[in-house]
Amino acid sequence: MNVTVFNRSGISDWILQRASSVIMLAYSLTVASAVIPDTSYEAWSVFMTQTWMRGFSTLALLAMIAHSWIGVWAVLTDYVTVRMLGSLGERLRLFLLVLMGILLLVYLLWGVFIIWGFI
Amino acid sequence: MLQVSLYRYSPETDEAPKMQDFRVDTGGKDLMVLDVLELVKSQLDSSVAYRRSCREGVCGSDGLNMNGKNGLACITPLSEVVKKGKLVIRPLPGLPVIRDLVVDMSLFYAQYEKVEPYLQNDESPPEIERLQTPEDREKLDGLYECILCACCSTSCPSFWWNPERFIGPAGLLQSYRFLADSRDTATQERLSKLEDPFSVFRCHGIQNCASVCPKGLNPTKAIGHIKSMLLSKSN
Ligand code: SF4
Ligand code: SF4
Ligand code: FES
Numbered sequence: 001m002n003v004t005v006f007n008r009s010g011i012s013d014w015i016l017q018r019a020s021s022v023i024m025l026a027y028s029l030t031v032a033s034a035v036i037p038d039t040s041y042e043a044w045s046v047f048m049t050q051t052w053m054r055g056f057s058t059l060a061l062l063a064m065i066a067h068s069w070i071g072v073w074a075v076l077t078d079y080v081t082v083r084m085l086g087s088l089g090e091r092l093r094l095f096l097l098v099l100m101g102i103l104l105l106v107y108l109l110w111g112v113f114i115i116w117g118f119i
Numbered sequence: 120m121l122q123v124s125l126y127r128y129s130p131e132t133d134e135a136p137k138m139q140d141f142r143v144d145t146g147g148k149d150l151m152v153l154d155v156l157e158l159v160k161s162q163l164d165s166s167v168a169y170r171r172s173c174r175e176g177v178c179g180s181d182g183l184n185m186n187g188k189n190g191l192a193c194i195t196p197l198s199e200v201v202k203k204g205k206l207v208i209r210p211l212p213g214l215p216v217i218r219d220l221v222v223d224m225s226l227f228y229a230q231y232e233k234v235e236p237y238l239q240n241d242e243s244p245p246e247i248e249r250l251q252t253p254e255d256r257e258k259l260d261g262l263y264e265c266i267l268c269a270c271c272s273t274s275c276p277s278f279w280w281n282p283e284r285f286i287g288p289a290g291l292l293q294s295y296r297f298l299a300d301s302r303d304t305a306t307q308e309r310l311s312k313l314e315d316p317f318s319v320f321r322c323h324g325i326q327n328c329a330s331v332c333p334k335g336l337n338p339t340k341a342i343g344h345i346k347s348m349l350l351s352k353s354n
Binding site for chain 2: 009010011012013014015074077078079081083084
């Protein structure tokens with residue numbers, strides 16, 4: 001059962017998985033290069049609230065969500081299956097995927113609120 | 120004296136598999152693992168079951184797990200696998216055991232069948248034969264030599280977890296053998312059957328397969344080529 005949003009095809013998953021890791025790497029390096037020279041809260045705050053940085057943070061958040069979804073889906077379809085756990089495998093996997101979906105949705109909303117300063 | 124530990128299991132009579140130990144006199148020679156099995160069978164216990172035929176690395180029937188590594192028993196010298204005077208022989212991992220060292224290869228063959236391992240060409244046949252340039256022929260080297268011993272697929276974790284859906288290194292190597300063949304015209308159809316998240320993309324490139332192939336073939340590399348073909352097709 002392919003209970004997944006990003007699962008149109010193996011190719012798009014594969015591309016997305018790689019593209020998202022490049023985005024996350026670029027984001028980590030950008031944040032590190034801005035924060036390491038000046039670790040004060042003021043510098044951090046000014047840097048993170050620039051509009052382009054807010055956009056970049058949102059992009060990195062989306063990349064993280066896509067990356068985790070594809071990764072977790074792959075791990076679950078390896079280990080939490082009928083082959084490994086009997087008929088429980090199917091139900092448990094569905095449950096874990098829904099749980100993961102809810103978690104990622106919460107991260108998305110929460111992250112967007114933080115990044116754009118709504119709270 | 121060589122300490123040999125054999126996996127024994129007969130599903131009809133045994134509750135669980137067990138290991139049985141033998142002491143084998145190799146006469147101080149660097150025998151092949153298959154020779155040792157023959158010694159056990161002929162001198163110590165004739166009920167031991169295993170497959171073999173050619174005894175020279177051609178038929179692919181005696182793929183076994185020897186001290187943790189898959190290979191062909193007939194062309195694996197003791198000096199290559201024996202550690203501390205001990206040799207542990209188990210069936211190929213991940214496939215159902217029929218008896219002792221004999222596994223049921225149905226899942227493996229089913230995946231092989233999926234890749235339609237035969238030339239498909241919809242053009243009208245030429246008078247004599249379909250020609251190929253030497254360069255095009257060369258593209259099949261490292262692919263056509265596979266003897267379907269299953270050493271690679273049964274060392275691949277992705278195949279252990281999803282043997283019904285992931286084609287596995289052996290099947291994919293053969294898939295690429297026909298994708299790369301200049302005489303085959305079904306390339307696009309073949310590729311569209313491989314696009315799903317399981318058939319090819321379950322391969323994570325860890326190269327277990329390439330490290331055990333007794334023929335020195337590299338399924339990981341072939342899978343890489345298939346992935347590139349799928350990517351350029353989707354653009
Ligand atoms: S690729 Fe090598 S290991 Fe795999 S089935 Fe063929 S010969 Fe055996
Ligand atoms: S490289 Fe791919 S096919 Fe080979 S063992 Fe690893 S996952 Fe399996
Ligand atoms: S017996 Fe034929 S390959 Fe070993």
